[in-house]
Amino acid sequence: MRETYRILSEQGFSGASIDAIAKQSGVAKTTIYRHWPSRADLLLDACAKMGSKIEPPDTGKLKEDLTILLTHLARELKSARWSSILPSIVDAAERDPDVATVYKKLHGDLMAPYRTVLIRAQERGEFSKEIRVSDILAMTVGALFYRRWYSREPITEKLVSLTLNLALASFEIA
Amino acid sequence: MRETYRILSEQGFSGASIDAIAKQSGVAKTTIYRHWPSRADLLLDACAKMGSKIEPPDTGKLKEDLTILLTHLARELKSARWSSILPSIVDAAERDPDVATVYKKLHGDLMAPYRTVLIRAQERGEFSKEIRVSDILAMTVGALFYRRWYSREPITEKLVSLTLNLALASFEIA
Numbered sequence: 001m002r003e004t005y006r007i008l009s010e011q012g013f014s015g016a017s018i019d020a021i022a023k024q025s026g027v028a029k030t031t032i033y034r035h036w037p038s039r040a041d042l043l044l045d046a047c048a049k050m051g052s053k054i055e056p057p058d059t060g061k062l063k064e065d066l067t068i069l070l071t072h073l074a075r076e077l078k079s080a081r082w083s084s085i086l087p088s089i090v091d092a093a094e095r096d097p098d099v100a101t102v103y104k105k106l107h108g109d110l111m112a113p114y115r116t117v118l119i120r121a122q123e124r125g126e127f128s129k130e131i132r133v134s135d136i137l138a139m140t141v142g143a144l145f146y147r148r149w150y151s152r153e154p155i156t157e158k159l160v161s162l163t164l165n166l167a168l169a170s171f172e173i174a
Numbered sequence: 175m176r177e178t179y180r181i182l183s184e185q186g187f188s189g190a191s192i193d194a195i196a197k198q199s200g201v202a203k204t205t206i207y208r209h210w211p212s213r214a215d216l217l218l219d220a221c222a223k224m225g226s227k228i229e230p231p232d233t234g235k236l237k238e239d240l241t242i243l244l245t246h247l248a249r250e251l252k253s254a255r256w257s258s259i260l261p262s263i264v265d266a267a268e269r270d271p272d273v274a275t276v277y278k279k280l281h282g283d284l285m286a287p288y289r290t291v292l293i294r295a296q297e298r299g300e301f302s303k304e305i306r307v308s309d310i311l312a313m314t315v316g317a318l319f320y321r322r323w324y325s326r327e328p329i330t331e332k333l334v335s336l337t338l339n340l341a342l343a344s345f346e347i348a
Contacts, residue, residue: 012265014188087265090323091186094258100326107324134325135317135336142320143312149264150281150319151308152274162309170344 004046009081012088013099016043040092044102047082047089048109056113062121066164069114070140074155077148087149114141127171140167178220183255186262187273190217214266218276221256221263222283230287236295240338243288244314248329251322261323288315301345314341 003025007016018039022029036042057068077083093100118133127136143163147153177199181190192213196203210216231242251257267274292307301310317337321327 010269012188012269014186084268087261087268091261091265093326094261094323095184095186104326107326111325131340132336134327135333135340138317138320138325138337139313139340142318142324143309143316145320145324146312146316149268150316151285151312152267152278152281153308159309162306163312166305166309166313166344167340170340 001046001049004042005081008043008046008085008088012085013043013092014088018042038098040096040099040102044089044099044106047085048106054113056116056120058117058120060124062117062124062126063164063168065117065121066114066140066168067161069117070144070160070164071157073141073144074157074160077144077155083148111137111141131171136167136171139170140164143167175220175223178216179255182217182220182259182262186259187217187266188262192216212272214270214272214276218263218273218280221259222280228287230290230294232291232294234298236291236298236300237338237342239291239295240288240314240342241335243291244318244334244338245331247315247318248331248334251318251329257322285311285315305345310341310345313344314338317341 004016004021007020007024011020016039018029018032021027021042022032032042036045054069054072057065059065059068089099089103089106093103114137115133118136121127122129122131122133140163144155144160147155147159153159178190178195181194181198185194190213192203192206195201195216196206206216210219228243228246231239233239233242263273263277263280267277288311289307292310295301296303296305296307314337318329318334321329321333327333
């Protein structure tokens, strides 16, 4: 798993063949396939373990909960290994339906804490039931992802709080 | 260029070697290198030509201008070839500083119409000078990018208008 991880971050998804992983790790291919039915399963399993899991906070205020989560995300986007691997999974998912299927689960797991705090806040009445949780996700997490991989800006604390303030403002009057 | 394009969309950035392009197109490698100093230059040049360029609209209302641009973007994200190639450029930029440099320009070109309409609206006083244009970009374009490549949701017209309404609401009271 450690070798898989290293190869993934150095060479991306397309460079991480079962052959290369078997060779570098000294684990036989048959053994690898006994644990993971396909290359996509192995790679995504490696990825699933790489983000430091965060429990959904529960401060009673959406703004505080989201600040905790987005600050954590900003830090991970800056330094966690998964942040340099994810683009290559997203790219692979574009061309390989098997990867797309497993990626979907990975993405769901990544987003679970955000969904939890948003759904709780919606139930507390902090924003209208008519606003879809996935829209808020796209605007907050999406904005940070955009800055990390598309505009390639440094994700500062200030940027996180601006994004968050704008997103929160949006549904106060939406 | 056409072959480059085809190889890019089928195999991604990592599969599009100069060797493969020379072989498929029947153009000698020396000729290719006479036109493009490096592989990254050729690939990004191919990408730069693939989005259908859109002139920044100028209706006098930010909401209308952005609706035009985001509707166009949503359509391109659904069907334009560049939308299945971009993730592989983003991935390559992660690992190759040369690609990152050329990608930066490509991204700037892609975003230029959005910047233009946002700056005009800001000058008209439609939103505060304290709001950074790049924050609005991250929340609108970023949200659509997120839906296209990360959450992999279909980008419907309704989704575009929801994103836009939330983003516009955000700076009415921000």
